[in-house]
Amino acid sequence: MLLELFITLLLIHSQVLGDTSSSEEDENVSNEHEDDHKKSSSHSDHWDYHNQRSWLSAFTDCGGKSQSPIDIVTREVTYDPRLPAIKLDGYDLSGHPELTLQNNGHTLQLQLPNTMRIVKGFDQVYLAAQLHFHWGNTEVPGSEHTIDNVHFPAEIHVVHYNSKYASIKEAASKPDGLAVLGAFIGIGLHENENYEKILSVIKDVSTEESDTKITSFNVRHLLPDSLEKFYRYTGSLTTPPCYQSVNWTMFNDTITVSRKQLAALEETLKAGHNQRLSQNFRTPQNLYGRQVLASFLTSHTANAGGSSETNTFSRTRATGTQDGLTRGDILAIAFGVLFALTLLFFSMYAYRQRQKHSKSNPDSRQNVIYKPATKEDV
Numbered sequence: 190m191l192l193e194l195f196i197t198l199l200l201i202h203s204q205v206l207g208d209t210s211s212s213e214e215d216e217n218v219s220n221e222h223e224d225d226h227k228k229s230s231s232h233s234d235h236w237d238y239h240n241q242r243s244w245l246s247a248f249t250d251c252g253g254k255s256q257s258p259i260d261i262v263t264r265e266v267t268y269d270p271r272l273p274a275i276k277l278d279g280y281d282l283s284g285h286p287e288l289t290l291q292n293n294g295h296t297l298q299l300q301l302p303n304t305m306r307i308v309k310g311f312d313q314v315y316l317a318a319q320l321h322f323h324w325g326n327t328e329v330p331g332s333e334h335t336i337d338n339v340h341f342p343a344e345i346h347v348v349h350y351n352s353k354y355a356s357i358k359e360a361a362s363k364p365d366g367l368a369v370l371g372a373f374i375g376i377g378l379h380e381n382e383n384y385e386k387i388l389s390v391i392k393d394v395s396t397e398e399s400d401t402k403i404t405s406f407n408v409r410h411l412l413p414d415s416l417e418k419f420y421r422y423t424g425s426l427t428t429p430p431c432y433q434s435v436n437w438t439m440f441n442d443t444i445t446v447s448r449k450q451l452a453a454l455e456e457t458l459k460a461g462h463n464q465r466l467s468q469n470f471r472t473p474q475n476l477y478g479r480q481v482l483a484s485f486l487t488s489h490t491a492n493a494g495g496s497s498e499t500n501t502f503s504r505t506r507a508t509g510t511q512d513g514l515t516r517g518d519i520l521a522i523a524f525g526v527l528f529a530l531t532l533l534f535f536s537m538y539a540y541r542q543r544q545k546h547s548k549s550n551p552d553s554r555q556n557v558i559y560k561p562a563t564k565e566d567v
């Protein structure tokens with residue numbers, strides 16, 4: 190009976206471990222998506238957010254050691270007072286030609302003229318190319334970077350390339366090629382009139398590969414009021430081909446949009462086979478010893494979360510899928526402990542029986558484990 194219990198536990202244990210070894214992302218992949226992936230596996234440029242682990246097979250950089258996004262652990266960042274302040278130039282496009290807004294199947298993207306520049310903050314001048322967004326849905330907050338494991342509802346990335354290269358295409362794979370300015374988007378009580386310049390026409394690009402023209406405006410207003418406090422680290426594109434070419438700046442101050450505006454971002458766009466384009470964020474990647482610098486004292490950042498309306502909201506929305514132990518982990522640990530205890534108990538029992546039996550019948554030791562079980566166990 191004890192032996193049966195032992196074998197049963199062993200089987201359950203191995204099953205649980207087997208289940209938890211599959212990724213969290215895989216759990217969300219339906220058969221339909223798996224089929225899609227198999228069908229299109231010949232196209233190396235095809236990828237989606239459902240199975241992010243599959244990016245590695247077609248895009249080797251995605252498995253590198255300087256990947257983005259990351260979780261920013263505020264207590265572990267290094268305050269660097271020498272980080273130069275960021276100075277932007279040419280961001281006010283009021284009166285300029287119209288801008289192209291596009292649904293490219295992965296995000297909502299606004300093309301930017303390279304007259305928009307980061308003129309101070311880096312060794313070289315960086316020229317703007319495009320900005321885009323990452324978001325979740327009403328249940329899941331969808332920023333890519335996290336602060337102390339907490340996701341914000343959405344995130345904006347303004348992508349720039351090093352002016353020493355002729356184009357973003359040329360710069361994209363170079364170690365000093367790109368500089369991305371990122372900011373967290375939370376929910377506020379009021380409509381954000383600057384974001385409304387984009388979101389009011391989002392319906393016009395609801396289908397994949399569609400685009401529309403929008404009136405130019407001051408793009409600076411899409412970023413937080415203050416750009417003084419930021420985190421800095423070296424990382425990558427957060428989408429394939431995941432080139433490790435991005436000098437990342439994540440601002441500490443956040444932007445707010447109304448709940449209705451966030452819903453427009455989360456619910457309007459479609460991708461592929463008429464599926465909703467949402468949850469277009471990559472899971473935070475391992476730091477592998479990289480240093481995250483802060484332009485401000487970290488004691489401030491440790492207290493900054495949770496105090497504002499935005500942060501409180503994002504914390505309550507956080508689903509906890511990215512942090513702590515998953516249900517599978519807890520089950521695996523529980524069964525592991527049970528397994529160890531059973532093994533210990535079984536060993537002690539076997540030892541005791543062997544000793545008892547060797548005293549009474551030293552010639553039949555090979556039967557020692559099984560014989561007493563039929564005699565004495567109840």
Ligand SMILES: [Zn+2]
Nearest residue numbers: 321323346427
């Ligand atoms: Zn991005």
